[in-house]
Amino acid sequence: MGEFPPELLFEILLRLPPEDLLRCLCVSKAWNTTIHDKNFIKSHLQRSIQTNSFGSLFVSATFSCKKCLFKFSDIYNDGTIERAMKMEQPPLQDAESQTPFPSTLVSSNGIICIRTERDEDEDFVLWNPSIRKFKKIPSPTFEQSPSSDKHMYLGYGFGYDSTNDDYKLLGITNFNMAMHQYEIYSLKSNSWRKIRNMPCEFHMIVSRILFSNGALSWLAQNMLDIKMHVVTFELASKKYHWFPTPVDENVHTEVLGDSLCIFRLRTIDAWIMKERGSWTLPYSIEQAAMSWVSWWEPVLLSKNGGSVLLMNDLQKFAWFDLVKNSWKEVETTGLYLHFIYTICMRSLCLLDGDPIIVESSKSLSL
Numbered sequence: 001m002g003e004f005p006p007e008l009l010f011e012i013l014l015r016l017p018p019e020d021l022l023r024c025l026c027v028s029k030a031w032n033t034t035i036h037d038k039n040f041i042k043s044h045l046q047r048s049i050q051t052n053s054f055g056s057l058f059v060s061a062t063f064s065c066k067k068c069l070f071k072f073s074d075i076y077n078d079g080t081i082e083r084a085m086k087m088e089q090p091p092l093q094d095a096e097s098q099t100p101f102p103s104t105l106v107s108s109n110g111i112i113c114i115r116t117e118r119d120e121d122e123d124f125v126l127w128n129p130s131i132r133k134f135k136k137i138p139s140p141t142f143e144q145s146p147s148s149d150k151h152m153y154l155g156y157g158f159g160y161d162s163t164n165d166d167y168k169l170l171g172i173t174n175f176n177m178a179m180h181q182y183e184i185y186s187l188k189s190n191s192w193r194k195i196r197n198m199p200c201e202f203h204m205i206v207s208r209i210l211f212s213n214g215a216l217s218w219l220a221q222n223m224l225d226i227k228m229h230v231v232t233f234e235l236a237s238k239k240y241h242w243f244p245t246p247v248d249e250n251v252h253t254e255v256l257g258d259s260l261c262i263f264r265l266r267t268i269d270a271w272i273m274k275e276r277g278s279w280t281l282p283y284s285i286e287q288a289a290m291s292w293v294s295w296w297e298p299v300l301l302s303k304n305g306g307s308v309l310l311m312n313d314l315q316k317f318a319w320f321d322l323v324k325n326s327w328k329e330v331e332t333t334g335l336y337l338h339f340i341y342t343i344c345m346r347s348l349c350l351l352d353g354d355p356i357i358v359e360s361s362k363s364l365s366l
């Protein structure tokens with residue numbers, strides 16, 4: 001069989017999911033070269049984002065029998081969620097060959113950043129579960145507080161800098177109300193750098209640091225007016241901005257689509273920031289409609305943007321139709337009662353990482 005013209009081969013391979021592309025690496029040298037090409041990996045990612053061709057992965061971590069287990073569920077475009085199955089995971093074992101529970105589990109473009117803690121040590125791994133590749137990265141070196149205080153808060157956010165084609169990890173710690181430290185890791189340079197001139201008038205609260213539209217965002221309290229704000233940090237320019245939240249009590253953050261979302265658990269209200277500081281209210285659900293649970297939180301926006309996947313305090317799922325104001329419960333199996341999660345798309349990113357080796361005697365079934 002003759003070789004395909006390079007342009008045609010490129011277009012054909014773009015339409016295959018990452019798992020199939022891994023098998024195609026062995027077809028020929030030309031196929032291997034094409035799949036490893038940075039332009040192909042970028043084009044494959046962009047097509048996946050635009051068409052949502054391969055669905056999403058709901059990746060969860062739970063603690064069972066003194067070790068951490070990672071599971072994944074396919075979320076298909078028709079709204080169904082597949083049974084959660086155990087998955088091959090990156091090497092995170094401690095001295096007793098146990099996998100510690102992650103303190104941070106965030107993702108961007110198919111790469112999951114996992115942070116684990118043991119005593120006062122931190123370990124970081126970047127992991128693409130679709131292609132079973134990982135990369136261990138160094139830990140930051142925050143300066144110790146002069147008063148020897150332990151940090152009040154330590155948080156990390158992970159995202160993609162499209163301007164510089166680089167994945168970055170932002171670390172924030174504060175030892176007291178006035179002392180903050182910021183460091184940022186670059187995958188390209190495989191190193192951390194300290195960031196100066198960051199906001200000092202905001203007190204970091206216990207909040208996730210989320211990535212959307214090229215920036216990392218988190219909740220912080222303005223120490224001057226004691227009001228809640230969203231602080232955003234642009235990965236490319238390293239500039240920061242802050243905006244007041246639409247409400248000031250019991251607020252949490254999530255990303256829906258590619259937009260930052262502020263929501264309240266018990267009143268089931270959510271606001272999306274479409275532009276800097278401009279909030280819209282996509283849904284406000286009557287509490288009486290779900291009096292049998294304490295709260296719902298948004299997880300994922302549907303492909304057409306017309307529905308949002310919600311999870312309640314019993315860790316059950318339902319799709320809420322934003323137009324019809326109607327519910328459709330989603331049957332899920334295989335998940336444990338308590339877990340943390342991230343939504344991960346399928347991609348070839350981190351293809352040059354280390355392979356995850358699993359002994360043949362180990363089973364990946366439930």
